[in-house]
Amino acid sequence: MPSIGEAARGSGIPVETIRYYERAGIVPGPPRTLSGHRVYDTAGIARLCLIKRCRDLGFSLAEARALLALSENSDSPCRDVKVIAEGHLAEVGRKIGALRDLEAALGELVRECAEGNTACPALRTLARP
Amino acid sequence: MPSIGEAARGSGIPVETIRYYERAGIVPGPPRTLSGHRVYDTAGIARLCLIKRCRDLGFSLAEARALLALSENSDSPCRDVKVIAEGHLAEVGRKIGALRDLEAALGELVRECAEGNTACPALRTLARP
DNA sequence: CCTTGAACCTGTAGTGGCTACAGGATGCAT
DNA sequence: ATGCATCCTGTAGCCACTACAGGTTCAAGG
Structure with missing residues (x-):
């Protein structure tokens, strides 16, 4: 058992x-x-x-x-399962979109650090309100 | 103030x-x-x-x-900022990859529900160990 | 049979990053 | 003085776990 x-x-x-x-x-x-x-x-x-x-x-x-x-x-209808799964699938799609935007912004930030500056342009960007 | x-x-x-x-x-x-x-x-x-x-x-x-x-x-070196930002950028890339895989698996699950079956093939897939 | 160690039990607290609330104090306008 | 918005500290809850404390049970080996 x-x-x-x-x-x-x-x-x-x-x-x-x-x-x-x-x-x-x-x-x-x-x-x-x-x-x-x-x-x-x-x-x-x-x-x-x-x-x-x-x-x-x-x-x-x-x-x-x-x-x-x-x-x-x-007698579970597949329709209910589909509703839950589709809602979740849409949410995953949204998260991917948000992460892609984030990736682009971060890439920009990293590029700003490419020159090994001492007065960091990336930090300046971050501190901008 | x-x-x-x-x-x-x-x-x-x-x-x-x-x-x-x-x-x-x-x-x-x-x-x-x-x-x-x-x-x-x-x-x-x-x-x-x-x-x-x-x-x-x-x-x-x-x-x-x-x-x-x-x-x-x-006298903050840009190098330190770059290390943190690049690490994070890589992590975001990984998350995007994982979400893409997840999206594909979910899409498959939703397709299994497309026919409005009562004995849900998607649930059968989920219950498989 | 006894000992030992692994696995079991319940209950509690902590993780990360908040968010909400309770109960009380402060400050400003009417 | 009153009323209301904003301030304060401390606590608890959210989500989904994860770890631990202190104690019990069980199975294997001597």
Whole structure:
């Protein structure tokens, strides 16, 4: 009967993080032995795998929890999943855009330092209100 | 004599955040009135502006503090600034790469939901260990 | 059986970078 | 004097963890 350590190895989520996910209500706590140790069945480990995969894809914990709920509803419409995934995809696109802008500004800043000046033009740029 | 509110308006950093930056040692606290109110001179506001600009460019607070220190050292070599900025630029590049990968994986997931299935292939993909 | 060490438990605190609030004080205008 | 905006310090919460303290359980080896 897999303990939390085995669930951690099976899911790729650290033991402490699994406990945190339970506390935070992301996943239900599994049944326990008489001595209080957690016992995971295949469904329990599958839940953790789904959460892990969602986190790897950058979904927030709230989103991951929602997707888990959808997956455990036997007549889950794909439409709901699509809404969550598309929202997240749009957000990732926005972040990429913002980082590209940031990259350009930083590149400009680095170029200003190219000459190894002692009175740093980059710092002057930064201090400009 | 500008108070913290005016410093906030001049720098674009919220009052509460300015107080936090002081507590966190990012900027020195300014002189006070007899009643304990902060009083900002132009150098104090300039410091805040530099920190704001650094944060806008995605530098961590630690990096921002380092850049501020460099800016207040009259013989600051541009080389040090360049090292910090280039490190950060490389990190931004990595983040863009990671987000692009993420975007591709999410796009695949969304496509799997395109047909409005009830037994969601995307969820099946997510649950795969 | 005893010992040892790994893994388990709960609860708490800390990380980074804020943000909001409580409760009280100050300053200015009416 | 009153009212309101702004100031003060201290604390707590957000998100998603991560680490630790102090204690218990379990399995392997002598």
